[in-house]
Amino acid sequence: MPGRVGELMAHHIRRHPEAPALVAPDGSLTYAALDRRATALARRLVRQGVRPGDVVLVQLPRGVTLGVTVLGVLRAGGALCVVDPSYPSERIRHMWRHSGARLALVSGPDAAPEPGPRLLVPDTVRPGQLPADDLGPTGPELAPPLPTDLAYAVFTSGSSGGPKAIAMPHRCLDNLVAWTLAGTSAEPLRTLMFAPLGFDVFVQEVFTAWCSGGCLYVPADEQRSDLQQVLELLSRWRIQRLFVPPVALSRLADLAGTLGPVPEDLREVAAAGEALRITPGIRELFARLPDARLHNHYGPAETHVALAHTLTGPPRTWPDAPPIGRPVPGMAAHLRPVAGRREDRASQGDTELWLSGVGLAHGYLRDEERTDRSFAPLPTEEGTVRAYRTGDLVHRRQDGLLEYAGRVDDQVKIRGYRVEPGEVECALGRHPAVRECAVVAWEPPAGAERQLVAHVVSEAGHPPDPAALRAHLAALLPDHMVPRHVVTATALPLSPNGKVDRRRLPAPSVVPEPSSSAPGPGGTPAGGPVADAVARLWTEVLGVQVTDPGHSFVDLGGTSLSAAVVVTRLHARYGVRIDLQEFLRTPTVGALSALITERAGA
Template sequence: MPDEAGTTPPRPRTPPASPGTVLQYFDDTRRTSPELPAVEHRGRSLSYEQLGCAADALAAHLRDLSVAGTVVGIRTDRSFRLPIAILATLRAGAAYMPLDHAYPEARLDFMMRDSGMRVLLTHRTPTGVPPAPAGTRIVLLDDAIPADPPQQEPPTPLTTPHTTTDDLAYVIYTSGSTGTPKGVAMPHGPLRNLISWQRETFACGIGSRTLQFAAASFDVHFEEMFSTWGTGGCLVLIDEEIRRDSHRLLRFLDEQRLHRVFMPFVALQSLAHTAQDVGRHPDTLREVVCGGEQLYITPAVRQFFGALPGVELHNQYGPSETHNVTAVRLSGDPASWPERAPIGRSIAAARVRVLDEHGSPVTAGDTGEIVIGGPVLARGYLNRPGLSAERFTPDPLGPPGSRVYRTGDVGRIDAQGLIHFLGREDGQVKIRGYRVELGEIESAVRALPEAADAAVVVNESRTAGKRLVAYVVAEAPLPEDLRTRLAETLPEYMLPVAFVPVDRLPLTPSGKLDRQALATRELTVTGSGARPAEDGVHPTEAGVRQDLTLLWEHVLDAKDIAADDNFFRLGGTSLLAAVLISRINERFGAYADLETFISRPTISAMAEWIGERSDLSQQPVRLDS
C-alpha cells in the first residue's frame, strides 16, 4: 500500500528559502554557490552564475520593451535558450507563454493573438524566423547562450521588479470544450507554494541531476525547472529525438547518471517495458514523479522498481488550473503497491475535497466531484471571464471571498483518507498526459465538409492504450485524408486514430448523446487490406514482412495491415513505436532506433532495412505486452 509515513531518504541541505517568487530560490543558490551547474545540454553545462547572467542580459532588454505585466511568447527549441528565456521573462516582471513547435500554425497564431502578447522570443530555424501577428516585436535568442569561459567579474545580478503572489507567472493553453483553446493564467503564489512543498518532500537536493522531460507547453515543465533550481540541482536537457525513443531515453538516464525524472504514466510504462526487454536499469535513479494521468502499477512497472529498490515513485495530481495539489509516495516492495494508484492527500495549503451533488464532503467509500480550494488556484482563464466564473466559484466551506475550482473529476476517499481518481464526469479526458476536451475535437471534425455530425470518444485497448475514435455521421466510405486535414488545426495528440462512419449517433432516453454506447463499441483499427507479398520479393524478406505484420497488428490492436500502410497514420504514436521497436530488435537482432523507424514507417521499408542488417534468424515472434 502507499507509504506516506515513510522517512524521506537523507539529502544534502537545500539552500535557505527567501521570501518572494520562485526566482528567489534560484537567486539563493546563485548567491551561495554560483559555480554549481544549473543546466546541462549535450555535455556542456552552465553554472548558476552563467545562466543567471544570460537571463539578466535578456531581461534587461525585455524591460526596455516595457513587458512588465504583459504576456511574452516563447517559441524555441530544447536548448539553453528555453530556460534562459523563461528566467528572463520572469525577471522582467512578465508572464511567459510557451509556444510548441509541434502545434499547427493555426493554433499557434490563435494563441498569440488571444493572449495579447506583444513580444515573441524565438530563434532562426532552417526555414527562417517563425511568424508572429502584425505588431508583435520579435526578439531573437540566437545569441542568448553565453560563451565559455564565464566572465571573471560577473556584473551585479539584475533585481526583479516588485512582484506579488497575484502577478502572473505563465499562461498555458489547454483544450477547450467549445472548440477554442483557453489560456490558464497562473500567478506566482500557487507556484511558490508548490515548489516550497517539493523542497521539503523530495529526496533530491544540492548537486542532484533532474531530467527535463516535459514539453514546455505542459505545466510539469515549470515543476521540473524550479523544483531542481529550488534545491541547488542541475536540470539536464534532452533532445526531442531521444525523449521520444524509450531505448535511447533509457541509455541517456543511465549514462548521464540522472537522479530524478518527471513523466506521465504512458511514458513510464514504455520505459519500464524497454528496461525489461534489454535488461538495463538506470541505477543512479532516486525518484520518479508521475502526473498528468492515472497511474497504473503494471507488471512492467513493478519489475522496473523491483530492480531499483531504492527508488521512490511519487504520484501527483492536479489540473492545469491549480497545478499539482495532491500527492502520494509509493515505496517499499512494489509487489504490495495497488494496481490503480491513489492520488493521495492535499499538499501544503491546498484544500482538496470530494463533494456530493449538494456540496457536502462525502464519507469514506462514496464518490463525488474533486473540488480544490486554498491559495493554489489559477487566476482563471485569460480573457474568458464567463468561463472563469463558471469553473472558479465561491467556496461554500471556506472564508468569505475564497474560491474553489470545480475539476469535473470524479473521486473517492478511502478509509485511510487517500483520494482516488475515478475518471471524468464530462467530455474531458487525459491522453498521453495531456488534458483534452472532446468537444474541441468534435468541433474540428464537424467542420469537415463530409461530416453532418460527429462524436469523439476514448477507446481503450489492451496493447495500444487509450485511443481517440471519431464517429462521423456521413456516407461511407470516408476519405482517407481526414486525419491529415485535421492535423492542420489540431496537435498530434488530439487526432483520432480511426474515423467510423455511422448513420446516426446513439442517444440516451433523455435525448443526450450516449457516449458510453460509443465508447463500449468494439473497435479494431483496420489497414488498407491484407495482401500477399508482391512479385519479385525474396522469400526471406516475405517472411520478415509476415512477422512484422503480426507485430504491428498486435501493438496497434489492428488488422489487415498492408506492406505499405504507414504506422503513424494507423494511430501509432512515438510511445507505441518504442514498444514495437523493442519487439523488432528482439525478434531480428538488428538494432533500430526511433529515428530509423520514423524514416521507414511501413512494413515493406522496415523489412528491407532489416534484411540489410540482420541474419534473420528464425526466432518466434513475441506478442506479450
C-alpha cells in the same frame, strides 16, 4: 523574482556560481552565466515596457536560449507563456491572439505568425550582443512582482473550439517548488527536461532543478521523441530526477527490462498527467532501483499538483492502481455529490473533487465567463472558500487517501495530455465533407495504448477520406489531439434526450486500403512465420486486425509509445535489436519482418 523561488535561486547562485545549471545540445551554462544573461535579458524587457504581470510569449526550441529566456522573463516581472514552435501555425496564431501578450520572444524574423511587438531572442542573450549597461551592475530596476501577480500562463484543450489559457500567479509557483523539494528531495539533483514545452510540468522541471542547485539537462527534440534515446540519456547524463507521464514511464520500464540500459542513478520519479497504473515492467524497474522512489502526482493545470502519494515498500506489493493521495501543503480537497449524476459516469459512493488553496489559478485569461463557471465559492466547515471544480470523480478510502474513479464529463487523457473531445469535433466540423461527428477515447484490448477515434457522418455526395480528414486535423491540432482512427457512419446513435450516445459508438474495426500485397490464409499477411508473428503482435498492441504486409504502423494508429512496446517484445522473442527510429522510418510488417529475418540469421 519574488518569494521562495527567487530566494532559492539567489542562494545557489551566491554559493555555487560555477556549478552547472543547464546542459543542452547547443551548449551549457553555469549558475553565474545563467544569472548574468537572464538579468541582462530582464533589463532589456523592462526597457521594452514589460511590467509585473504582463504576458510575454516565448516561442523557442529547446536549448540554452530557452532556459535563459524563461528565467529572464520572470526576472523582469513578466508572466511566462511558452509556445511550442512545432505546433500547427493556426494553433500558434490562436495562442498569440488569446494570450493578450505585451511582447513575444521568437527565434527569427519569420517565426511570428501575428503582427505585434517582438524581440529576436538570440540577439538578446549572446554576450557580445547585449548592451553594456544591461550586463553591468547597474541598469533598469527589476521591481519584484507581488505573490498575486501573474507568473505564467498554460494553454490546455478547451471544449468550445480552441485552447484556453490558465493564469497562474507567483504564489502557485512558490508553493509548487517549495512542496516538491520538501516532499521529494532538496538535494541538487540532475533533472531531465522531458515535459512538453509550455505545459505545467515544464515549469516544475525547470525550477525544481534550479531551486535545488541542480542541473537541468535538455535533450534535442528528436531525442525526446524517441524513448530509446531518452533511456540512453538517462544513463549517460546520470539523471536523478524525472517527471514523466505514466504511459511513458511504462514504456521506458519495458525498454530498460529488454534492451537496457537501466537508469541506475534515478532517485526521484514523479508520474503525472493521467491515472498511474503499476505494470509488471514498472515493478521490475523499481525492484532494480532500490534507492529510487515513485511519486504519484495529481492535479489539473488549474492548480498544478494538488494531491500526491509516494509508493512505499517492495514494488511487488504496490497496488495496480495507486491512490492519488492527500492534498499537498497549502491545498485542500473537498468532496461533493455529483450534480445530475449519470449512471455511466459515477458509481455509487463516487464524489466530485473540488480544490482550494494557494495553488489555485486566477482563472482563464480574458475569459471571465468560463472562469466564473469553473471557479466558484464553496461552503465548507471552515467557511466559504474559492474552489475549482475538477470534474474528476474520487472516493475516499478508510485510511483517508483519495482514489481516482473517472470523469463526470467527456474529457480524456491521451499520452498524458488533456484533451476535450469538443475541441477536436469543432476542428473536424470545419471540413466540408463532415456533417456530424463525435470524438471519443477508445481503450483497445490487451491493455494497448488509449487512442482517439472520430465517428463521422458525411455530407451527401461527399464520402470522407479518413486520410484526408486526419491531414485536415493535423494542420489545426497538435499530434496528440489527432484521432488515430476514423469510423464512417450514416448516423450517430442518440440517447432519449437527443444527445449523441457515446456508449453506443462502435470500436474501430476497419484498416487502411490494402496495398498490392495480398493477405495470407486466415487474414494474416503473406510473408512467412516472422511476418505472421509481427502482424499478430501489431494486432495485439494496436487493437485492430492487421491483414496486409504493406500497412503502415502509423496509419493503423501506432505512435512512438506503442512502437516501443513492439521493439521490446520482438527483442524478447527473436533476440534482435531494432531501434525505434529505424522501425518508424519503414513501419510496415513486410519491412520489419525482413529486418528481423536478416539480423536473426546474421
